[in-house]
Every structure is written in structure tokens, then in C-alpha cells.
Amino acid sequence: MTQAVKTPVYLDYHATTPVDPRVFEAMQRYFCAEFGNAASSEHRFGWVAESAVKQARQRIASLIGAQRVAEIIFTSGATESNNLAILGAMRANAHKGDHLISVVTEHKAVLDPCHWWRQQGGRVTLLPVAEDGLIDLAALEAAIDERTVLISVMAANNEIGVLQDIAAIGALAKQRGVLFHSDAAQAAGKIPLDMEAMGLDLCSFSAHKFYGPKGVGALYVRRRNPRVRLAPLLFGGGHEQGLRSGTLNVPGIVGMAEALALAVAEMDEEAARLTALRERLWRHLAAGLEDLTLNGHKTKRLPGNLHVSVADVEPEKLLTAVKDLALSSRSACTSASQEPSHVMAALGLDEQRLQAAVRFGLGRFTSEAEVDYAAARMVSMVAQLRRENTVAQHS
């Protein structure tokens, strides 16, 4: 028997996460009391803001294994970071080449800048993935040519949660003298990331994916071996070493650093807890439902991610029917679209599995009771929808 749970049960932690109360606590005073502009070098309000930003930058740098504090550039989120990394690197290195390699299952915030680069006359190779969602390193190596400037491969997929082998890609990129960018929006705070050890030259972060506030993110930009050159997207006051002009979002930046520090400190324990919860959810679903398949690699995936296909059920109908579960079938950024997800389409699955995808995103505030409740609701609702299908077919 499941315990009473508060509904709707939030199982959409890939879309966004609540601000952790400890994070809110840390950022709170920078709204109304310590509201200074970090660029105001002439008085105390400015100094307090600047010092808060400096501390946040130091914390983040050390948490991700950056060698230098100046390697952290604050942005408004991972979308901006990805745009800046990809378009910025391609534009600044136009003398070296015009070729960019990425993957078909990347987030739109990577794919769209890639398409844009292609529209501007650049060359883009999008690598395919295997049925488990992973790329083939040999195919990546084969795609590199003498005019390749950048490889961009996400650390963890936002839909199916699979983890690419970032360290191996980093080593390959180093060996071939190509820059390596990773969209770590989903990975940061959930799996270990080390810029130096993984050979990353550029890496995108988004605070609201790891219990920080919305509207703030960061881009790691390597300063040495090699020194990465970027063309900025935004011009103005020359903030962030000229790479990103605009008044700094002080409370957001403070919140982001606190959020990442908490996530990293609690990572091992939380990963184990979420993996157990995910396995429990999978067991309950698999026990109650026929024709259920897991999408993406079985183990190389985010601890909080479970992505399944439920045969004979329209996902939109299912998600509408289980109003007490906050779930999605795909990326929130494309959730208005009716087309099958580009990630699912890339896995080479049959039409049935392609259509009936449900993404469970478990997170910090997910309890065992919630998982049990969600599983029970899914099982009964799928059974009901399948009965209705059968009745409709026979009537």
C-alpha cells in the first residue's frame, strides 16, 4: 500500500528543478539589501557585489576542476553558453577551419547554433548514435579533418539520460588538436566533471538544472593549453573579460555557486539514492506493464533518469490522463511540438517505441512513496487506456 503523497508528484527534474532552500538562503540578501552592481568599483555596494561574484567564481572553478578562476564566464543559462561556445569558437577560429562535429541527439541549444553555422556557409557533421544512445568513437575520429575546429558532445542527454564518454572524447580531441565543448546542463552536479582530467576546452552549465535559480549559467573557457579564443555574442561594457557584456546577475550567480557546491558535496550519496529509486520505479513498472521497454543505455545514464516506451498508448493521452504526475515525453524546450522527439528518432527504434515515450526525471526531493505512487498510477492508467483502445477497435 502506498503512503499518501502530495500531488502533483514532480517527476520532471530534467526540465527544471526547484531552488533548494539552502540556495535560496544564500542568494536572498543580494536582492533587496546587498543589491550593488558588481561593476560599481567606486563604493561599498559595488564592492560587496563584486566580492560575492568573485567568491562564486572561485567556488565554481574549483568544483569543476578548472585550473584558473578566470576560466568561468557567467551567462544567462546553458542556451546562451552553448551559443557562445559554438558560434564564438567557430567565428574566432575561422582562420583555422570551418568544420564542426556534433551529435544528432544533442539539445536544440547545440543543434540550432550548428544549423546556423551551416547556414552561414560552415560545415557541420552530426554523428549518429547507436540504439543505446552512445556515439562511436571511431566514427568521431573518422569525422575529424584538417579543417575541424570544434567537437561538441553533451555529457548527459536531456531525454534518455545517457552519458557519453567525455574523457575519451577529450583525449581524442587533444590528440588531434581540435577544441572540445560539452553541454553539461544535465550532467553538472549529478556526475563528476573535471575540466582538466576530461580534456574539456569549453563546457556549458545551467543553474536551474541543479537546484539553482533560473536565468543564470556559466561557460567554462580554457585559458591555457590551449588558450581558447571566442568571439563574443554580446558587446558592451566589457564584463566577463569582454566575452559577455551585461550587468552581472549577482543573486543568481551566488545561488548557482551554492547550488553546485551542495550538489557536488552530496553527489555520491544522492546518486546512489536516485539509482535505487530509479531501479525501484523500473521494477514496479515492469512488473505491472507488458510491452514496456527501456530507452537508452542500461547503466551509462543519469542516476535520476528513466526513459521508457509503453506500447499501444499515445504518450500525450497518457500524460494528460495522469494529471497528478508532472511528467513529460521529451525536452520541455520542444514540448509544444507533435513530431516524435529527434532524440528518440535517432535511436533507430520502430514506430511503436518511438511514439510512446515517457521520461521520468527523479531528483533531490523525490521520495520512495512518490515513486511507488507514480508507478501504481502509471500501471493502472496504461491498463485503462489499453482497454479503451481494445474496445474502440472492436466497436
Next chain:
Amino acid sequence: MIYFDNNATTAVTPAVFDAMLPFLKEQYGNPSSIHQLGNQARVAVEQARGRVAKAIGARSSEITFCASGTEAGNFAIAAALQQAKLAGKLNADSNIVITAIEHPAVKAAAAWFGKLYDVTVRVVPMHFDNGAVSPAPFADAIDANTLLVSVMLANNESGLILPVAEIAALAKSVGALVYCDGVQALGKVPVDVKKLGVDMFSLSAHKFHGPKGIGALFCKRGLKLPAMLHGGSQESGRRAGTENTPGIVGMGVAAERAAACDTVVIAALRDTFEQGLRERLGDKIHVNFADLPRTPNISSVQFKGADGNLLLIMMDQQGLCASTGSACSSGSLSVSPVLLAMGLREAEAKGTIRFSLSRLTTRDEVDRALDAVVAALK
């Protein structure tokens, strides 16, 4: 501490903070998610869009949220040039026209994108006629090959209010687009984008007691502009990225309050401050731009023979925060190019301090600020 640097940034007011709170706590949904939490966030974003639109006389659909005034300005300039390129309108004489006192974000964006698209940037000097900005240099600069005219509504350093409607009419007569940097205007002067006749207008929430990290661009209906950030269908495809719901909600409330704010009260406080300076310091000071149309919150004061930077340090020790110029370029010890363009001599500009008040400023603070200035000068 008395904070007289409200043109650099402002405090979030309790009303704005309270409005943001639920979205930093239990209502954390992604506005693009289709479930209930997502819908709640979506509703809040759209309500805020309506508020921002109303504050400047626009339609909701004409407001695109972004991360800052800098981003809005960059977007406006880049998009206008990109559109001209796509429409095949670029030629050897193509130009954009900006004022000599635009914010660094506009100047730098114009320089960069002008170079990228091989378009000349014409910088129009400030000439004054009978206590107003003369439109003549604009009429000279704008021609049939002008693609865009960028003119700010209120200057951040001097407080000067520019005759945007008049300049926009000149631009319209040759078919050029008009971008107006309105970052320093809302809450200080009435804003009606329709009356101004501009195509694009930028806002930054933290300049009017909203949060940092959120801004907006008004784009007149019918204007087809390409996206600046790529990667999601948010903001009608114009600006990808998960919406900053608390920021947007805070901006909505802040914009509503700013538009409704009684600027007469601020102007009276500013005038009291300036009168006090004149009474207590006599000809040691000169109030710049007092005979020009200027925003009610600003007082640009020349301390004759003084070094503004040193004086600020002394003032800080007396508990008064002010600035020499734009926060975005502070730290650099060079003389403000804006003040020079406004007609000040180098020595005058060097001794100039910008005091910027807000609607939170009290009479008591004005009195204490006067004491602080006098004490700092000793």
C-alpha cells in the same frame, strides 16, 4: 549608507521580491512544460509580459524577454543589420546612425556588427539649441542608405532626455528602423513606444527596482527579425533558453510600479539636493545640464578643481555612494566620453560626480547626503 547610484542599479523593492518569491520556491515549473507546474509558470510569464507591455504602451506580443538591456540592445542592432542583409538592402553606402552619448552596449554592438556587415557607423554629435537637443545633426547624418537609427531616450550619465519622437520621424522619412535604448527611462519619464514612433525599445529590470539578469526588447508588430540565441522555441523563437520565471515576474511588477511612479516627488528631492549644494558650496560646484531636459532623479555635479575618483572615495567614507559615470566602464580612470560629448571640458568632466536618486530616496537621506558631500570636501 546612502545610495545615490541608482543609475548603476537599484534595490529590488519588497513588493517586487514578494511577487518573485513563489517562483523561487514552490512554483518552480519550466514555463515550457505542459503539466500543471509548467502551466502556472507560463501564466505568470504571460501576465508579466502584459504588465511590461502596458508600462510602455505596447502589446504583449511585442515584448521579448531576454537577460539584460545589453542583450536587448545587441539583439536590436544585430537583427536590424541581419534583416537588411537578408532583404538584399546592403550596399556600399549603407550606414547606421547612433548618438555620441549612447551606452557602451550600443556603441560596442554598433561597432562590431557594423564591421561584420560592412556598414558604416555614423556618430551624431550633441548640439544644443535653446536648452534642447538640436535635431539638425541627425537630419544631416540620416540619408536614404540609413538602415537603423539608434537613439537613447534618457542618458545614463547626464540624465539628458533626447527628442526621440522627432529623430524617429526623420528616420521614418527615409525608411530606416529606429532602436531606442530605454534602459534609463522607465520610471523616470513617461514612456509610450507608439508616440515615440520607435521600432525597438529596450528595458532592463534592475534599473527600475526589478531584479538583475532580466531585460526585455519591444519589437513593433510586423517587424520580422531573426533570432539572436538559437536553440528552442521560447519567446516566439526570438530568444531561446528556459524563461527566467522569477526574474520575469519581478520585472512585470517593477515595470508596473515604475510606470505609475510619481516623478514629481523625485524631482523635488533632487532639486532640494542641488539647492543645498549651491547654498553650502557656492561657486565650488556647478550643476551640469540643469538647463537641459533631464530625468528627475539625476544630478550631475562638477566639483571645481577636484578629482572625481578621489572625491568618491571620501564620500564613501562619509557613507554616501555615488559614481563618476557608467558602472559598465567604471574602473577605467579615463574621462567619460559621454560628458565630453555633452560639451564638458576635460577638467570639468574629471571633477564631475553623478548622483542618482530613486523613488526610494527620502528627504532625510538628501539632508545626510549634503552633509556627507560637505564633509568629504574638507
